[in-house]
Amino acid sequence: MNALSPAATPLDRVAELVAVHRDRPGALLPLLHDIQDALGYVPAVAVEPIAEALNLSRAEVHGVLTYYHHFRTEPAAGVVVQVCRAEACRACGSEALFEHAQRVLARPGTPSCHLESVYCLGLCASSPAMVVADKLHARMTAEKFDRVIAAQGATA
Template identity: 60%
Template sequence: MGPSAMKPLPLKAPDLSKVAEAIAAHRDQPGALLPLLHAVQDALGYVPSEAVPMIARALDLSRAEVHGVISYYHFFRSEPPGRQVVQICRAEACQACGAEELLAHAERVLGCARHGTRADGAVTLEPVYCLGLCASSPAVQIGAKLHARVTPERLEQLLAESLTDAEAV
């Protein structure tokens, strides 16, 4: 995970309960670790460091094993994301259609490095690997919304629509 201006605060009790709920829901299924990590990230937006020993204990794994899986998959965040998450696909089909240029453009427009969260916490910029729109690349996801064939101009437009006035660049 890249630099972030926000230092995560200690996890609050309701968030710890959400981790405990995810553990209870998944601990007995075969290959529980990945679905469990997904459930934690779905609930909290990231996998907090406090969750690692809880998950390790529940699945009878070492903390290093859990941490290793979190760092191996780019998908999992170890820090809370910004209020808006912008994902730009860098997999093959999108690479061939200008994804790298699009990502560099997003960095400039947002004032935020890839894998990073802007200092004001407004936005996190993440390269991702396939959003399932390979035939209409390059693809971008902003929040829950997917966008196909995104040009740098269109990206600027989408970002302006997605960030509030106070957060816009």
């Protein structure tokens, strides 16, 4: 994640990233990814400057932003936990892992986490896979999940 200077606002960072992407063909998706990487989400107030810079309608930008489940328009509550639920991971137990994650993260005293489903992290040969705080984890089990989440307690 790109760090913001203390005085920079989210719209300042959006403006910087728009300037980087504005003349590139097909810039919308890479721009949205870069904004989310930098801020942790794509603020709703970014839609208008993005649309204007890329010569798109606000509806087009909003449509792309809301179509893809990857993008958030509000900051995530706590550490982002993404469990892959695509076919290869599902065949190796990701549904049980996701259910375990729901139970564990609902317990009092657990670090504040935001659980998300994702569909393919590219670790199909090492499934089930997940991402916790931007770090990939492969061949996950309930026990490994518990250890990873417990380690977040020191940083959450």
